[in-house]
Amino acid sequence: xxxxxxxxxxxxxxxxxxxxxxxxxxxxxxxxxxxxxxxxxxxxxxxxxxxxxxxxxxxxxxxxxxxxxxxxxxxxxxxxxxxxxxxxxxxxxxxxxxxxxxxxxxxxxxxxxxxxx
Amino acid sequence: xxxxxxxxxxxxxxxxxxxxxxxxxxxxxxxxxxxxxxxxxxxxxxxxxxxxxxxxxxxxxxxxxxxxxxxxxxxxxxxxxxxxxxxxxxxxxxxxxxxxxxxxxxxxxxx
Numbered sequence: 001x002x003x004x005x006x007x008x009x010x011x012x013x014x015x016x017x018x019x020x021x022x023x024x025x026x027x028x029x030x031x032x033x034x035x036x037x038x039x040x041x042x043x044x045x046x047x048x049x050x051x052x053x054x055x056x057x058x059x060x061x062x063x064x065x066x067x068x069x070x071x072x073x074x075x076x077x078x079x080x081x082x083x084x085x086x087x088x089x090x091x092x093x094x095x096x097x098x099x100x101x102x103x104x105x106x107x108x109x110x111x112x113x114x115x116x117x
Numbered sequence: 118x119x120x121x122x123x124x125x126x127x128x129x130x131x132x133x134x135x136x137x138x139x140x141x142x143x144x145x146x147x148x149x150x151x152x153x154x155x156x157x158x159x160x161x162x163x164x165x166x167x168x169x170x171x172x173x174x175x176x177x178x179x180x181x182x183x184x185x186x187x188x189x190x191x192x193x194x195x196x197x198x199x200x201x202x203x204x205x206x207x208x209x210x211x212x213x214x215x216x217x218x219x220x221x222x223x224x225x226x227x228x
Contacts, residue, residue, distance in 0.1 A: 004159075033214045043160065043204065043218040056215055091159060095214050105150065106214055108159035 002026045004109035006092050012115045013082055021077045021112045023092030032075045033093040033106060034067065036060070043091070049075065082116045089113050121219035123205050128225045129195055137190045137222045139205030148208040150216060151179050151190045155201045163203075164190065192224070200226045 005024045013019050025032050034046040047057040049067055066078045075094075079086055090113075093106040120142045129135040141149070148167040152160035164172055166181035166188060178191040192199055202221040209217065 031214050042220050043154075043206075043216075045215045045217070048212075048214045056212055058215075093214070104148070104208075104214065105162045105165060106216065107162070110159050 002107075004092055004094055004107050006090075006109035006112050008112055009110065010113045010115070012117065015084060015116055016081050019079045019082055019086075019114060021079075021090050021092075021114070023075045023077070023109055024073050025075055025092065025094030026096075026107055027073070029094035029096050029107070031055075031095045031104075032067075032069070033095075034077045035091045035093060035108075036088040037091065037111075038085075038088045046077075046090075079114075082114070084116050087114055087116045121205055121207060121217060123203075123219045123222045125220070126223045126225065128227060130227050131195055131197060133195050135192045135195060135224060137192070137203050137205075137224070139188045139190070139219060141186050141188070141205070141207050141219075143186070143207055143209050143217070145210035146183060146186075146207065147210055147212075149179075149181055149188050150206040150208070151177075151188075152204040152206060152218075153201050154204055154221065160204055195226050197226050197228070200224060 007022045032049045035043050037043045045058050047061045048055045064080045068076050089111040091111045092109040095104050095106050123139045150165050151163040154160045164179035171180045176193045181188045202223050204221045205219040206216040
């Protein structure tokens with residue numbers, strides 16, 4: 001069964017360092033997303049991406065965050081200067097459609113746990 | 118904005134039935150999802166409702182009442198592997214894939 005894959009599974013970094021989290025969405029999917037989940041809290045939307053541009057972002061997704069699809073398969077989340085409060089599990093997700101006759105269900109990757117010291 | 122409420126925890130015995138309620142307040146409702154999340158793992162899709170009524174999928178069913186802003190997930194014939202957090206998530210308007218998640222209901226299945 002096709003799946004969303006993410007690397008690394010766990011990254012530890014010092015405050016102020018740049019971090020890049022990588023994702024390979026399901027191959028025929030067109031819509032890509034990043035969500036995060038701080039330990040013990042809700043899953044929160046960060047950003048959606050379609051047709052090589054951001055389609056929507058939350059207030060969490062400030063200037064420190066950026067996303068990119070550098071080639072036909074990868075989708076990355078960059079945090080320029082990490083803060084302690086960026087420590088969380090970051091989930092990449094993809095969907096085949098946004099809506100319409102399909103559910104537009106999101107398929108999530110296993111997550112990348114980021115720990116900022 | 119949205120407000121999504123679901124109970125924090127529920128306990129049930131193996132073989133039993135559990136119903137997890139979710140209430141929401143939103144403008145431009147465009148679908149409600151239920152996801153299952155085992156500790157430290159990714160959420161996995163269980164069900165989707167956009168029209169009123171019951172959707173059945175094996176041991177899991179989900180119900181929606183849009184006028185009441187209410188949904189439930191029904192888990193039948195509980196198995197130990199069903200111990201997990203169950204997340205109610207609402208999609209609003211034309212937001213592509215922007216789901217607002219509830220805090221999740223931790224279901225504990227006991228022998």
